[in-house]
Every structure is written in structure tokens, then in C-alpha cells.
Amino acid sequence: MIVRDDMTFPFAEYQRRIDELRGRMQKRLLDAIVISDPENLMYLTDYQTTGYSFFQALVIPLDNEPFMITRKLEESNVYARTWVEITRPYPDTGDAIQMLVESLREFGLNGKHIGYERNSYFFPAYHQDSIHTTFTDGRLLDCFGIVEQGRITKSPVEIEIMRKAAHATEAGMKAGFEACVAGATENEIGAAISAGMFQAGGETPAVMPYVTSGPRTMIGHATWEGRVVQPGEHVFLEVGGCYRRYHTAMMRTVVLGDMTDTFYKAQEKMKLALQRLKEIMRPGLTVSDADNLVRAIITDNDIGGSLITRSGYSIGIAFPPSWDEGYIISLKQGISTVLEEGMTFHIIPWMWGVEGDKTMGISDTLYVTENGCESFFTLDKDFVVKPEYGA
């Protein structure tokens, strides 16, 4: 490891992460592991690039120096960002898996027990087939999740970095509130949120903001596609700000008109769910219990809204296409995972289909503390009501 002081976190943080990972490798009798998931590469080495649809991997032997396989173009990211000393790049006319297998042999890992992330999105099946048919003098074992076991709780320095992401999230959301006016296109609102996030120090998030208005709020995971916002409509906004690949996310709702009884009921339900959860969320509670509390409050309504998804998910390091760490923890029934200090969640007590044709949301990103939990945000949760844009 090259000791350097210009990484996202102090060097000791990376040493701790690698040491703990090697402890887990030892327990699982692995001589080395091949890590290909972009979030896990970032977590272990501070490496990042958008070019991860080309194969790349960090090989971590139990006892020797780690080394990295990258596309030639991405090797510069190893030098510019990481503690990694040894790289084995492959050219665009070369074969990534051949380079991986040759490197495993070069560093004496043939004949050994090698873990790899079988379920990694960016270690696709053809590449897995290829390593299985060429690396025949060792044993390949699934170690999917071995790095995520470290990522499940965030250290104090990670919480601090997430505050910078939260600053970008709030700046983007405030710019969005301003831009929500009748006659604007959803694109113009998206432009304002994007500029707001980036000017406030935000980096490119794993997912760009969600902006939908009126009937389009009923389309799951949609964002701006040119629609002009009409007087009297509401606008659904969801913004995930990013800093050094760490994210915090937030939903808010803007009403271009008067606050109706229905809007008020929805707002109060969602605020209540967030408030009650914040009161009880602490180390020791199970994920199922947290989900149950939010789900029960939202489901008990007379305005037609329903919570058709999980009620929250772990959030932290993310690359496109998703800012969530739901594969680490999702808040849904049947999950007995116990909350621990340092876990971070985007809690989403949203309502789909209010009055049959409106979706709205208020959400929060929380971190679990020693005795309770805290929000990353200070922005008011109430719907932003603009009666001057009424129908």
C-alpha cells in the first residue's frame, strides 16, 4: 500500500477496511479475493471511474500486496486516487479475463482458493464463464457480500462525508422549489436542481433527480421528459446529492395551488411516519420493526394512497444506475437484521395513487447513533404550497 494523504479519508481508514476484510477472508478460508463491484472498489481503495462497464478488479491476496486489473484508459485513476501499487492494465484490443488469469498466476495464486463476487453486475456471465474455463488450476468460490459486510455501518469519517452530500441535496432541492412554477417545463425544474446541486459542491449522482408533475407523478422512477407543468398541479421531487460517491436522498412535494384537505392529510401522515420512526430508531431495533412502523402509519389512510414498495433502504456509496444499497439492507417485512450504530437509511414513507392519480412523498436520510438516530437534513418537510399558481 502506498501511504498518501490526498485521499477522501485518512489513510488509516483504508488500512482498517483492508485489515477487517482480510479477517473475513481468513474465516472463509480464502487465499485471495477478486473484487469487481464498483462501490466495493471505491470503498477499499478510493478508486472511481465511470468506465466500469469495462471489466476491472482489485485482487487482494491474504498475505501479499493487492493488485488491480483495469482497462488501460482507467489505470490513471489508480495512480491519481488510490494506495494501490501494482496494476496490470489491458488495451482495448486485449482480453480482460486473460489479463486477470495471467496476473493470478504471476502472483502465485494458481492452485489457491480464490473468492469472486458471483452476483456483481459488472462481472457478467461471459466473463465468469471465461475465468471458470481458463483458471483451472485453482478453486473459484463465491464471496459476494464479503466487502458489503464492512460497508453496512459507516464510520464517523464517512458520516462527515455524507454531510457534504446532504449539503448538495438540500441546495438542489431548494433550487427545485424556486423553479416549480406553472408554465415551466419539468426539464427546466430538473436543470435548476442539477445546477443547484453541482454549484454547492455536489458531484454527479448515481441517479439524476426525479421531477414529475400532475399525472406523471404516477409513473415509477420517471423524471423530466418535456412536459409543461400546469396551474393547480403538484410536483414530485426526489434528489440524491453526491460527494465522493457518497449519497443522501430526499423526497419533497410542491403544490401549485391551495393546500387541499387531501394534500394536508397526506403531508401529515408522511411527517408522522418519519417523526415516529425517528423517535424509536436505535441500535437493537430490527429492520422489520422499522418497516412495520412506517408501513402501518401510511397504510391507514382514507385518501387512497398506498406504499407499494419497501419503506426504506441503506444508502451510502453508489455508482449508476442506483443510489441505494438495498442489496445490503432494505426495510421490508421478514428482514430480521438488527440496527447498529453507523447504519444510514433513506426512509421513504411515500404515497402512490392519492385520490387515484397523484403520487407524493416526503423522505429523510437518517443515521443510527449510539442511542438513537439523527437526520442529515434541516430543510423543512412540509409541502411547498404556492397558491399563486392555482388553477
Added chain:
Amino acid sequence: MIVRDDMTFPFAEYQRRIDELRGRMQKRLLDAIVISDPENLMYLTDYQTTGYSFFQALVIPLDNEPFMITRKLEESNVYARTWVEITRPYPDTGDAIQMLVESLREFGLNGKHIGYERNSYFFPAYHQDSIHTTFTDGRLLDCFGIVEQGRITKSPVEIEIMRKAAHATEAGMKAGFEACVAGATENEIGAAISAGMFQAGGETPAVMPYVTSGPRTMIGHATWEGRVVQPGEHVFLEVGGCYRRYHTAMMRTVVLGDMTDTFYKAQEKMKLALQRLKEIMRPGLTVSDADNLVRAIITDNDIGGSLITRSGYSIGIAFPPSWDEGYIISLKQGISTVLEEGMTFHIIPWMWGVEGDKTMGISDTLYVTENGCESFFTLDKDFVVKPEYGA
């Protein structure tokens, strides 16, 4: 198929795509195919969502009505956007592959030959394992690329949609030129480009713009991370505008100071490569020949720059994390694919390491016509020189 007139393309375009796909299925003796790649789903049905890290697939039987497996939240995208009549959604507490296998049985596809995209990023190994162990009464065969065979050339209506993406690309790049001043942060430049693209009708691209300055131009696939641009430096910009998931991309270079001999030589080399390629690119030329022409011109330089990647790639429908269709065609040696009318390429005669520490680029997105090729852009290719920001 539900006939409707509110999709991205006329209904006949989707009918043609499905009919041609069924022709290819028949040739390959497949009774049905399971398509899970987000770009391919968009191509066939106009379906899109950012939520594709959750399993989703369109099942196309040779003779019967297609049906779609989605996460419950995403089902709304099927209704809002597509011609698909039958959906089988699964809840967040359910099992996607169980729903897929049950649906295959429900529609009489057990015992049949079923194609699936073995190399699809978002049909990860655990899910592939699961279908192999549960769908035991049929035969599963790899059909990766069967949809891409249709996507390899773009129809006239696709070229028209790509013009709208090009309009967003140019608007973003122009806003970037304005924002490139000494003392600005790379983030502020990124904010300006983003807002420019989106205000001009652009949608969220598969990759956000690349903005690097001075020494950071040497980091592959990096973008803004807070650096303040210094007087006398150059700024590398690469923007991929998006409309209805279709992309066009463009690199440009801004010089905050005087045009030096080196900058001039780099500019002229890159312009020459683009001009010569544009003169000879036409149906019948091989991809290797096109790459060779660009590579030879760029490589023959006395300023230290090198072309360390392929010299271009197919571009069109894209979802994060990459805007390229390089898995369909990349411009590199050894590829004997013959150019055809309707192919679209981002041509990137860029130079890495000019004077040892500068990367710069000028690129173009071209489409192959009946007898030659055309650019999607009209923006001037020369470096943007701002001597007033010299050191």
C-alpha cells in the same frame, strides 16, 4: 400489442422491430426469448425506468402475445409508455425469477426452447442460477445479441430523434464554453453544461458531462470534483446529450490563454482525422479501415499525444453507466464488420499525454448515409481560445 400513437416512434416502427426479431428467433429455433437488457427493452417497447437494477424482462413468444415481468413499482411504465398488454409484476417482498418461471409456465412455454441474454449486466449470476435450477422442464439457450442485430443500424425516424439529442449536446457544450473561466470550479462548469442540456430539451444522459482541467485531464473518465480552474490551463469537455434515451456525444477543448504551437498542432491533427474519415466513411468500408485511418493520423505526431483507446464506437440507445454501444461495434483493429447505411458512431480522435501532462479532444457523432456520412452537429470544432484568462 396495444396500438397507440403516443410513443416515441410511430407504431409501425415497433411492429417492424418485433417482426424482424421474430424472424431471427425462427432462424435460431427459439420458441421464446427473455429480454432483460434495458436498452433492448426500450428499443422493442419504448419502456424505460431508472429502476433496472431490479430484475425486469420482456418475454417474446414466437407466436403469442409478449408479456413483461417487472417490479411492481415499475409496472406503471409499461402502462404509460408501451404497447405491451400483459404484465406480471412482483412485490418488493417477492421473488422476480419465481414470477418469471411461473409466467413462462402460465403461457405454455414449459418444455420449450427459451433464449435469454446470458451476458446482460442486469440479469446477474444469482438470477441466472435461479432460473437454471427452477425452469427444469424447458431448454435455456443463450441469445445474447439477438436484439442488438436490429439496433446496429438506425432507421430514419431514429436519426431524427438523435437530432434532438444533438441539439441538447450542442446547447450544453455552448454553455460549457461560456462557463470556462479561470477561477471557476469544475463543478460550476458542469452545472452550466447540465442546465444548458436540460433547458434545451435534453433528458438525463447515460453519463453526465466530463469536465476536467489542467493536470486532471490526464485522469481517464473523471469529471468535476471541486477543483478551481487556473489561468493558462486548458479544459477538456465531453458531453453526451440525450433525448428519449438516444444519445449523441462530443468532445471539445477550451484554452484559457494563448494558442501555443502545441495546442495548434493537436487541434489540426484531430480536425484532420475527423475530416479525412468523413471523406471516406461510407457503406462498404470496414470498421478496421476506419479505425486505421484515424489512428494513423493521430499517432503520427511530435507533441507526445497518443490514442490509447479504440477510435470510436456505435452510439444510440443508452442507460447508465455508459452512453456507448461499443459492445455492438467498436472502432479498433481486427474488426471486419462492414459499415452499413444507418450506423451511427461517436468518433474520438483524442490525444492523451500531449507534452506529457495534457489530454485534449475534438470528436464528432456521424451517421452513415446511402453513399457517405453526415455529422449530427454544426458547432465549430476549433479549440475555444480565451487569451484573457492567460497566466
